Amino acid sequence: MNQRPLSPHLGIYKFAYTMALSILHRIMGVALSVGFLVLVWWLFALAKGPAAYAEAVEVLRSGFFKLLLAGWALAFIYHFCNGIRHLLWDAGAGLERREARRSGALVVVATFVLFALFIWAVYFATPVME
Amino acid sequence: MSLRTPLGRVLGRGSAGDGVGHWWEQRVTAIALIPLSAWFAVSLVRRHAGKFEDMQAWLSQPWPALLALLLVVALAWHSKLGVQVVIEDYIHAKGAKTTLLVLSTFLHFAAAFTGIFAILRLALA
DSSP states (O other), X not given: XXXXXXXXXXXXXOOOHHHHHHHHHHHHHHHHHHHHHHHHHHHHHHHHOHHHXXXXXXXXXXXXXXXXXXXXXXXXXXXXXXXXXXXXXXXXXXXXXXXXXXXXXXXXXXXXXXXXXXXXXXXXXXXXXX | OOOSOHHHHHHTOOOOSGXXXXXXXXXXXXXXXXXXXXXXXXXXXXXXXXXXXXXXXXXTSHHHHHHHHHXXXXXXHHHHHHHHHHHHHHOOSHHHHHHHHHHHHHHHHHHHHHHHHHHHHHHHO
C-alpha cells in the first residue's frame, strides 16, 4: 500500500502567491461560517426584544469582539471578491496563468479598497436611519 | 468490453447525473449570495448595525424581511456545503469525519431555522 506512487502534491510545486489566495479563500470561508452563527445569534436577540438586543450589542461592542467583527468584514470582502473570480473560472474564463495572476492581484487590491471603505463608513460616516 | 456493472446493465439506467449536485449547489448559492450579501452588508454598515428601534423598523418591512430570509437560507446552504468539503478534505479518520459532518449539518439547520424564525417574528409581529 505504502509503495504506491502518489500524484504530485503541494510540496513539489514552486510557491506562487495564487496558492496563498486559494487557501485563504477556504480559511476565510470557514471563518465566515462561524460569523454566520454570530449573525443568526444577533438576529435572534433582535427578535427577542430590546433587553436581549442590548445585551447582545454590549457583547458585540466589547474590544475583542470589535476586532473579530473587523476580521469578519475583511474575510467577507475577500471571499466575496475571490468568489466572483472562482465563478468566472467555473464559466471557463481567465484560466491562463497570466490572467489568473492578474485577477488575483485585482482581488487583493479590491479587498483592501473595500475594507478601507468599510472602516471609513463605520468610523467616520453618519449612520442612516429609516 | 463494457465497464458497466451487471447490476447497472440490468437496471438499464445511465448516470443519474447527481454526482455534480454538490458542485452545482455551491455555485448557485454563490451566485444568489452576490446580490443578497452585498445588499445586507451595505444595509448594516449604513445603519451601523444600530439601535434596536431602527433595526426592528428596518427588518419588519416586507422587502427587507424577504431579502433577509433569502440571505439566511442561501448563506446556511452555501456554508453547509463549504464546511462539508473542508471536513472531507482534511479529516481522514472515519469516525471523526462522520461525527463532524453530522454535527455541521445539525448546526447549519439549527442556525438557518433560528434566523428564519427571528426574521419572521420581526416581520409578522
